[in-house]
Each structure stands twice: as structure tokens, then as C-alpha cells.
Amino acid sequence: MNSQYKAQDVIRCDLCDTDIPHMYCDICHINLCKACVMEHLSDESKDHKLVSFNKRGSTINCPKCQRHSNKICELHCNQCNLPICTLCVSSGDHEQHTKIDVLEHLRNRKDVIEKDLKELKESIYPKFQEAASKIPIHRSGVRKNSKELTEALKKQADALHAEIEIIVKDMQSKINDMDAQHLAEIDKQEEALNQSINDISQVILDLQKLLDSNDVSLVSEYTSKNGKFESLPVQVHVYLPAFIPQKINKKQIHKQFGILLKQVITYPTGQLVETQVIATEERxxxxxxxxxxxxxxxxxxxxxxxxxxxxxxxxxxxxxxxxxxxxxxxxxxxxxxxxxxxxxxxxxxxxxxxxxxxxxxxxxxxxxxxxxxxxxxxxxxxxxxxxxxxxxxxxxxxxxxxxxxxxxxxxxxxxxxxxxxxxxxxxxxxxxxxxxxxxxxxxxxxxxxxxxxxxxxxxxxxxxxxxxxxxxxxxxxxxxxxxxxxxxxxxxxxxxxxxxxxxxxxxxxxxxxxxxxxxxxxxxxxxxxxxxxxxxxxxxxxxxxxxxxxxxxxxxxxxxxxxxxxxxxx
CATH class of the missing domain: 2.120.10.30 (TolB, C-terminal domain)
Structure with missing residues (x-):
């Protein structure tokens, strides 16, 4: 097992797994005790680079050549963007290509990495953090807007209900006025009828007395009053009010109530890909x-x-x-x-x-x-x-x-x-x-x-x-x-x-x-x-x-x- 995955309290030699390592092979990435150093160096199929254990990782780790596995790449071909060894150079495959020292290439790439790291830390990461920090604000804005919309809907609904209440109260008031006028006319008619009934009752009593009387003078003076009562008092004909409900036009109500506009979600446009427009292309x-x-x-x-x-x-x-x-x-x-x-x-x-x-x-x-x-x-x-x-x-x-x-x-x-x-x-x-x-x-x-x-x-x-x-x-x-x-x-x-x-x-x-x-x-x-x-x-x-x-x-x-x-x- 590689030493980096062992318990961190005791690091041991990767060959014997017993002694504490004093050396480290920076090429093979192996911990070595003093007793195992010669055994490790005896493997001549690969190169080795021994350093003290405290300086492990300080050696530049040059890659092995993909074509010559026993060689370390000391150069970098810019055209092929590949590390190459001396045998690759002598083979003539990269003769016309620009080659630089692998360490120089390493420095160049680290410069790029350092620049990218700086941009990520100072520009890109803060920008994303700022955008992320606005998400709760946007979410709160959505909720606030939803609350305002709900309140506006309720306000509009209350206004519509109020208008309906006004219409109902107005019509009810008119019904009450018509009822009062109608009842007043009925009361007048009742009073006239009752007066006529009283008058008729009195005439009936008077005639009854005349029938029972033998007084020639009184009977001779009688004049009929039936003609006065042949017609009823003037009758009032009232056409009772009626309510004719109109068919409710839902579309019209919806239109009168208001319009809920759809949300508009926009995204910034992508990077502009420009095409050159020369004078002859303008028309x-x-x-x-x-x-x-x-x-x-x-x-x-x-x-x-x-x-x-x-x-x-x-x-x-x-x-x-x-x-x-x-x-x-x-x-x-x-x-x-x-x-x-x-x-x-x-x-x-x-x-x-x-x-x-x-x-x-x-x-x-x-x-x-x-x-x-x-x-x-x-x-x-x-x-x-x-x-x-x-x-x-x-x-x-x-x-x-x-x-x-x-x-x-x-x-x-x-x-x-x-x-x-x-x-x-x-x-x-x-x-x-x-x-x-x-x-x-x-x-x-x-x-x-x-x-x-x-x-x-x-x-x-x-x-x-x-x-x-x-x-x-x-x-x-x-x-x-x-x-x-x-x-x-x-x-x-x-x-x-x-x-x-x-x-x-x-x-x-x-x-x-x-x-x-x-x-x-x-x-x-x-x-x-x-x-x-x-x-x-x-x-x-x-x-x-x-x-x-x-x-x-x-x-x-x-x-x-x-x-x-x-x-x-x-």
C-alpha cells in the first residue's frame, strides 16, 4: 500500500514496511529506509532520483517518453505540443519544429496557470459569488412581487364586490321606494273601499227601517241611492316591478377585472460573433x-x-x-x-x-x-x-x-x-x-x-x-x-x-x-x-x-x- 494512504501517525518504508524512511525516490515516488536504498537502485530498468525524505517532491518530475519508455523527456515540441526525449530529436521527426527546454515549458505553463488562478480568485470567483448573493434577493423579489400581486388582486376583487354591493343597494333602494309607493296606493284604495262599505251599511239600515215603517210620508220621500254604489271606487292597476338578470359574460368580467401580464425572463445575449461588412456588402x-x-x-x-x-x-x-x-x-x-x-x-x-x-x-x-x-x-x-x-x-x-x-x-x-x-x-x-x-x-x-x-x-x-x-x-x-x-x-x-x-x-x-x-x-x-x-x-x-x-x-x-x-x- 502506498504510504500516503497509511495511518498518518507512522510513515514506513514502502519496500520493507518496517523501518521509518530516510530517503525518497522523486521519480518512483517511493519511501525508502537506509537498508532498502541499494535494493531500489538495483532496478536499472528505470531512472531514479533519491532525495532526503524531508525534501521529497522537490525534484522536477519530467515525463517519460511515450515512444522511448526508458527515456525521460527533457524537451517540449511546440508544434506537436508533446514532451520529447533526445532520441525523438535524433530521429528527425521534430527537425523543423520549435523545441524548448521542458523546464522552460513548465515555467511558461505555470505562468498561464498563475494568471488563470489570479483571474479566478480576483475576478471570476467574486463575480459568481456576487451573482449567487443576488439569488436570495431575486427570490425575495419574486415573493414580494407575488404578495403585491395578490394584494392587488384582492383590492381589485374588493373594488368589484363594492361596485356590485352599490348596484345591489341601489336596486334594493328602488325596490323599497316602489314598494312604499305601491302600498300607499293600496292603503288609499282600502280607505276608499272601507268608506263605501260603511256608507252602504248605513243605507241598508235606513232601508230596513223604511220597510218596517208605515209612515206614508217617509216612504214616499225615499229616493234610491243604489246608483251611487253601482261602481267600485277607482281601482289602481300596478304592474309589479321585475328583475331580469342578464347572462353573465365571463369574458367581459375578466376584461373589466384586469389583465395578468406574463412574466418576461431575459438572458444576456451571447458573445457577439462579428462578420466583417465591407463597403460593397452594405447594400x-x-x-x-x-x-x-x-x-x-x-x-x-x-x-x-x-x-x-x-x-x-x-x-x-x-x-x-x-x-x-x-x-x-x-x-x-x-x-x-x-x-x-x-x-x-x-x-x-x-x-x-x-x-x-x-x-x-x-x-x-x-x-x-x-x-x-x-x-x-x-x-x-x-x-x-x-x-x-x-x-x-x-x-x-x-x-x-x-x-x-x-x-x-x-x-x-x-x-x-x-x-x-x-x-x-x-x-x-x-x-x-x-x-x-x-x-x-x-x-x-x-x-x-x-x-x-x-x-x-x-x-x-x-x-x-x-x-x-x-x-x-x-x-x-x-x-x-x-x-x-x-x-x-x-x-x-x-x-x-x-x-x-x-x-x-x-x-x-x-x-x-x-x-x-x-x-x-x-x-x-x-x-x-x-x-x-x-x-x-x-x-x-x-x-x-x-x-x-x-x-x-x-x-x-x-x-x-x-x-x-x-x-x-x-
């Missing part, structure tokens, strides 16, 4: 790989449909398009009218702003309701069943672009009245939940300019907020926490000034933005790397953008007033 649809995902962009985008919105011309330009479904789209321009079209170009309906002011931008909620911003009125509005309701009236700020997120929040970009500040605000209904304005260094994410200019925004599938900031010639992308991820200012090879207008994202997280001045659509991956242009399908001054459920691009042309449905991907 063709090569397959590019980003984050491990292969995407194919068509080199010949096709216009599938054209819709004439009746916007356009010199005075009423088309600005925005938003998809209600794959068959219907909302549109707006620098006018007070918003129009809903089907893809056959038929006008479904028109809505005028409540204030009569021009529309700044439009979006469609997940529930299918139209929302719009009114710059002059400083308001955010929602259209439900063709009724306009003001959600938010801003104080000191004027809204530009608006979009609806995957969680049905509203993102609105706005300028201060003096145009010195710009921010993006997230709203849940009429409640502001988040403000994105400054980066981690306290600098503006969206530097303001003194002149008026349009700004549009959208949310990507990884919950990034993407802003087309034409004033600063950039698409600014921040994550859900408001941390700046990147600024895209156009492809590296382009010398043209970038003028981003409308912006949209597709199902793969690609960002599409319209450069109206150059009549181009830029397609960028979710990490800000330019992929290609859409510029060869006859688009004229593209402005507003949106994407349907099949990743077809809907483009609002500023001057022509047309919405074009474009197939960009294969």
Missing part, C-alpha cells in the same frame, strides 16, 4: 451572425401593398403608422385626424383629436386601443370605443413620440417647455413608473436642442428602450433600468449625416429606423452593429415605421402619404 443581404443567431436579410426587398392615406402633399404630411392587426393600420400626420385603414386601402374610421390640435404621434395598446400625444395640449390620450379620454396632462413638459410596451405600459419621450431637457417616462395607465433622463455619469441620455424636432421611440424584445433622436443624429438605446447600452450614428463606412425618424423592432430584436432625408431604412442588430440598408425598393422619404406579426415592415412615406408594406427578410 446586399448577406447572412450575418449576431449573438449566435443566424439571420437572413433579403437582397431584394419587395413592396407587398400600397395604401393611399390621403395624407401627403405640401400641407398635411404623413408621419406615423401603427399596426392594429395584420389587416388594419392606424395612421396620422401633421393634422388633427387619425385614420384607420384596412390593407385594401379602405378607410374604416376617422377620429379627431379632442382638442382639435395636431397629432404628434400614435400607438396601439395590447388591448387594441389607440393612444396619441397632443404636443400643444401637453396631453396623452386614449381612444376607447371612439370615446377619447385624457390619461395624462403634463405640467412643464410637451410630449413627442409614444409607444406601447410588452407589459402594456406606455413610453413617452418629451421635452421641457424651454427645450433644455429631454426625458423618457414610463406610464402604467396614468401613473408614471420610471424616468429615463441621465446616464451613470449624470449626463443627459438625450441632449436637448433649442429648436423643435420630432423624436420617436420603441421597445425591443430584450426590453431595451430605443429612441430615434434626430436632433443628435443618433439612435440611443438604454436597457430597462435606464443604463446606456449604445448610440448608433450610422454605419462606419458612411459619410452621410444620419437623420433617424421612425423606429421599430422586429421579432429577432433587430432595430429598424428610417433616414427620411436619404430615403433609407437602416437595419441594426440589438447590440448596435450595422447590418444593411433597405434602399432598393422605391421608398420615398420614409418616416413612420412599424412591424407586423410576420416581420413585414410598414413604412409611412412623408410626402406621398402612402403606407407601403415591405417584405425585408427571406
Amino acid at each position: 446586399v443581404g448577406l447572412t450575418k451572425t449576431s449573438g449566435g443567431m443566424s439571420i437572413t436579410i433579403s437582397d431584394e426587398p419587395q413592396i407587398l401593398t400600397e395604401i393611399n392615406t390621403e395624407f401627403g402633399g405640401w400641407f398635411i404630411r404623413l408621419h406615423s403608422v401603427s399596426s392594429l392587426s395584420d389587416e388594419e393600420i392606424w395612421t396620422s400626420g401633421n393634422d388633427k385626424i387619425m385614420k384607420l385603414f384596412n390593407l385594401q386601402g379602405e378607410l374604416i374610421k376617422s377620429i379627431q383629436t379632442e382638442s382639435g390640435n395636431k397629432v404628434m404621434d400614435i400607438a396601439v395598446t395590447r388591448g387594441g386601443n389607440l393612444v396619441y400625444t397632443d404636443y400643444k395640449d401637453k396631453s396623452i390620450n386614449i381612444v376607447t370605443d371612439e370615446q377619447i379620454q385624457q390619461l395624462v396632462r403634463l405640467q412643464g413638459w410637451k410630449p413627442y413620440g409614444i409607444c406601447c410596451t410588452s407589459s402594456d405600459d406606455l413610453l413617452v419621450i418629451m421635452d421641457s417647455d424651454d427645450r433644455k431637457e429631454t426625458k423618457v417616462v414610463r406610464y402604467s395607465g396614468a401613473t408614471d413608473k420610471q424616468c429615463l433622463q441621465l446616464d451613470e455619469q449624470g449626463q443627459p441620455l438625450f441632449p436637448s436642442v433649442t429648436s423643435f424636432d420630432y423624436r420617436y421611440l420603441t421597445e425591443n424584445r430584450n426590453l431595451d428602450v430605443c429612441v430615434a433622436d434626430n436632433s443628435n443624429h443618433a439612435v440611443v438605446v438604454v436597457n430597462a433600468l435606464g443604463k446606456l447600452r449604445f448610440r448608433y450614428t450610422g454605419p462606419p463606412s458612411s459619410k452621410e449625416v444620419f437623420h433617424p425618424r421612425g423606429i421599430a423592432t422586429d421579432s429577432q430584436g433587430r432595430i429598424l429606423t428610417a433616414d427620411s432625408d436619404s430615403s433609407l431604412i437602416h437595419i441594426v442588430d440589438q447590440d448596435g452593429h450595422f447590418l444593411c440598408f433597405v434602399d432598393n425598393c422605391g421608398l420615398q422619404r420614409p418616416w413612420g415605421l412599424c412591424v407586423d406579426s410576420n416581420d413585414n415592415l410598414l413604412v409611412a412615406e412623408y410626402k406621398t402619404g402612402k403606407v407601403k408594406k415591405v417584405k425585408c427578410y427571406q
Whole structure:
């Protein structure tokens, strides 16, 4: 048995297993007493290296040659990445290869190991520890959120119950009022009948007396009163109230009660695998790989449909398009009218702003309701069943672009009245939940300019907020926490000034933005790397953008007033 597995209180010679070892063979890894040293050295089939027992393990353990088993490797071949002996060298197999001393190779590898060890200790391990330390926080957050959801459900249920109680109490009060009115009429009828009965009873008594009387004068004076009683007192006819219960519409109740949004679990994207895009490739649809995902962009985008919105011309330009479904789209321009079209170009309906002011931008909620911003009125509005309701009236700020997120929040970009500040605000209904304005260094994410200019925004599938900031010639992308991820200012090879207008994202997280001045659509991956242009399908001054459920691009042309449905991907 090897000495390292024996009881640790007494270490013995591995040959005789009796005496305490004084020597150690660093090649054979054997403990030796003085009496067994010569016996061990007598084995000349292998090399030996004897050291005192206290210095065991100090000798460099060079490997044995795989081809010449009786030789120790003193060199290392870099090309073969193998230890080699002198016989290997003399055989000529490694003649053209770079060879270094095995000890130098050992030092080099130990340097690498030391570097890796340092990185593991100082960087990697603490990072994993930090991530692990956040797990209880995340778990606590889930439980806290679940508790808040439960409380919100109970609050909503209590509110619904309260509304039902109010309805029941109101109806019960009306029943009580009707009962009181009905009973009062019955009491009056009873009183009239009782009075008539008393009168009739008295007449009967009087007639009975006349029959028993022989007084000619009294009998001759009798006049019949039966005609007075031929008709009953006026009878009150009351149609009793009734309750007609309506069939309970569970779907409608569920819709009125609220919507439980699904959780969104995101993972950081993989390491970007970049493919070089040279100038001649910028205008063709090569397959590019980003984050491990292969995407194919068509080199010949096709216009599938054209819709004439009746916007356009010199005075009423088309600005925005938003998809209600794959068959219907909302549109707006620098006018007070918003129009809903089907893809056959038929006008479904028109809505005028409540204030009569021009529309700044439009979006469609997940529930299918139209929302719009009114710059002059400083308001955010929602259209439900063709009724306009003001959600938010801003104080000191004027809204530009608006979009609806995957969680049905509203993102609105706005300028201060003096145009010195710009921010993006997230709203849940009429409640502001988040403000994105400054980066981690306290600098503006969206530097303001003194002149008026349009700004549009959208949310990507990884919950990034993407802003087309034409004033600063950039698409600014921040994550859900408001941390700046990147600024895209156009492809590296382009010398043209970038003028981003409308912006949209597709199902793969690609960002599409319209450069109206150059009549181009830029397609960028979710990490800000330019992929290609859409510029060869006859688009004229593209402005507003949106994407349907099949990743077809809907483009609002500023001057022509047309919405074009474009197939960009294969």
C-alpha cells in the first residue's frame, strides 16, 4: 500500500514496511529506509532520483517518453505540443519544429496557470459569488412581487364586490321606494273601499227601517241611492316591478377585472460573433451572425401593398403608422385626424383629436386601443370605443413620440417647455413608473436642442428602450433600468449625416429606423452593429415605421402619404 494512504501517525518504508524512511525516490515516488536504498537502485530498468525524505517532491518530475519508455523527456515540441526525449530529436521527426527546454515549458505553463488562478480568485470567483448573493434577493423579489400581486388582486376583487354591493343597494333602494309607493296606493284604495262599505251599511239600515215603517210620508220621500254604489271606487292597476338578470359574460368580467401580464425572463445575449461588412456588402443581404443567431436579410426587398392615406402633399404630411392587426393600420400626420385603414386601402374610421390640435404621434395598446400625444395640449390620450379620454396632462413638459410596451405600459419621450431637457417616462395607465433622463455619469441620455424636432421611440424584445433622436443624429438605446447600452450614428463606412425618424423592432430584436432625408431604412442588430440598408425598393422619404406579426415592415412615406408594406427578410 502506498504510504500516503497509511495511518498518518507512522510513515514506513514502502519496500520493507518496517523501518521509518530516510530517503525518497522523486521519480518512483517511493519511501525508502537506509537498508532498502541499494535494493531500489538495483532496478536499472528505470531512472531514479533519491532525495532526503524531508525534501521529497522537490525534484522536477519530467515525463517519460511515450515512444522511448526508458527515456525521460527533457524537451517540449511546440508544434506537436508533446514532451520529447533526445532520441525523438535524433530521429528527425521534430527537425523543423520549435523545441524548448521542458523546464522552460513548465515555467511558461505555470505562468498561464498563475494568471488563470489570479483571474479566478480576483475576478471570476467574486463575480459568481456576487451573482449567487443576488439569488436570495431575486427570490425575495419574486415573493414580494407575488404578495403585491395578490394584494392587488384582492383590492381589485374588493373594488368589484363594492361596485356590485352599490348596484345591489341601489336596486334594493328602488325596490323599497316602489314598494312604499305601491302600498300607499293600496292603503288609499282600502280607505276608499272601507268608506263605501260603511256608507252602504248605513243605507241598508235606513232601508230596513223604511220597510218596517208605515209612515206614508217617509216612504214616499225615499229616493234610491243604489246608483251611487253601482261602481267600485277607482281601482289602481300596478304592474309589479321585475328583475331580469342578464347572462353573465365571463369574458367581459375578466376584461373589466384586469389583465395578468406574463412574466418576461431575459438572458444576456451571447458573445457577439462579428462578420466583417465591407463597403460593397452594405447594400446586399448577406447572412450575418449576431449573438449566435443566424439571420437572413433579403437582397431584394419587395413592396407587398400600397395604401393611399390621403395624407401627403405640401400641407398635411404623413408621419406615423401603427399596426392594429395584420389587416388594419392606424395612421396620422401633421393634422388633427387619425385614420384607420384596412390593407385594401379602405378607410374604416376617422377620429379627431379632442382638442382639435395636431397629432404628434400614435400607438396601439395590447388591448387594441389607440393612444396619441397632443404636443400643444401637453396631453396623452386614449381612444376607447371612439370615446377619447385624457390619461395624462403634463405640467412643464410637451410630449413627442409614444409607444406601447410588452407589459402594456406606455413610453413617452418629451421635452421641457424651454427645450433644455429631454426625458423618457414610463406610464402604467396614468401613473408614471420610471424616468429615463441621465446616464451613470449624470449626463443627459438625450441632449436637448433649442429648436423643435420630432423624436420617436420603441421597445425591443430584450426590453431595451430605443429612441430615434434626430436632433443628435443618433439612435440611443438604454436597457430597462435606464443604463446606456449604445448610440448608433450610422454605419462606419458612411459619410452621410444620419437623420433617424421612425423606429421599430422586429421579432429577432433587430432595430429598424428610417433616414427620411436619404430615403433609407437602416437595419441594426440589438447590440448596435450595422447590418444593411433597405434602399432598393422605391421608398420615398420614409418616416413612420412599424412591424407586423410576420416581420413585414410598414413604412409611412412623408410626402406621398402612402403606407407601403415591405417584405425585408427571406
